Amino acid sequence: MNGLEPLTGEPLALDLLNTLPYAAQGPPVDHLADAAGLRAWLDLEAERLPADTAAREVSPDDAAAVRAVRTHAALAVAAARRGERPPASALRGLNEAQLAAPAVRYAQWQGDAVVATVRRTGPLGVRVAAALAEEVVGLLVDPELGKVRECEADDCTLLFLPAHPRRRWCSAARCGNRARVARYYRRHKDDGPQGHRPDGPGQDA
Template identity: 65%
Template sequence: MSDRVPLTGEPLALDLVNTRPSTGDLLATPADLRAWLALQADRLPGETHETAELTATDLAAVRAVREHTAAAIACARRGERPPASALDGLNRAQHAAPAVKELSWNGTTTVAVRRRTGPAGVRLAAWLAEAAADLLADPAIGRVRRCEAEDCVMLFLPAHPRRRWCAADRCGNRARVARYYRRHKTG
């Protein structure tokens, strides 16, 4: 698996933090962000799929949310108090595009859909900040782990307590190969 392919499938807030592996930044351009959003399409509200208009400013807003999320998770997963600046940053990102339950009639029944107001990039940053809030306030945050591979900074929430790698086909294999060579060099 290429290091340029973002990992997905962890809680959204972890997937976001994991776009910053030790090998570089996978959200370096608005095009990178569009590609990442396409991977996450089923986990974000429909309104965030209008991604054609994303700009460098929108990317900066998402990256700011990512930094605050990373800083807060690094502490919270150890049971420590997150930096106030990180929590403030996540709160501000949500305030910038408040959510309302918008009512409409679909022909047979009244439906309520949560929507955010504001420019597309600001709304996107707000949804991502909300995903971070959900994870930070979840007791599961204490189970978030960092991949055991030496040079890997990926975070994951193990479904199984024995899980050690962010991805078996990425770090799991590399670790097995490294162990093999160590054994055969010394033995």
């Protein structure tokens, strides 16, 4: 991992928030700043998004629609994590994003049985924004929201839902090792050039 790829693998709503600009390891990067960024992120999340968002061309408007939902999500989730009432405009934004492309169970006869496929209609960005808004609302009403943590690295704002209570970093490769190396050099900075350093900063698991 080079620190430039968006973090994925958390609940989809957190993965969305983790595309926001943050400063760890360099200048802040917005992974959804443009159409190419959104396309790359949709590819990373392909397994968790509706199949009809795969391998389609993405426009700047699509990216703008997803960024708009992300803004509402960030405000709503931040307030809810503090146990506070989210801004009305943020909740309205999440609801309106879903209303713009509601999920419908399309019934179709296929050979010898009726099959149902969940579909949304509209431009790709509007459909993706609706699906993501639904995920965000799911997180807002989930008791697990209280367990969501921000990475402990000073310059990192990535969010994660720890499977283990001792998890401190968004990822070991991204921030865990950096923190370990920084700790090591802080501990040994007075050793001088001949200082004996048998343990080395090593690697976090």
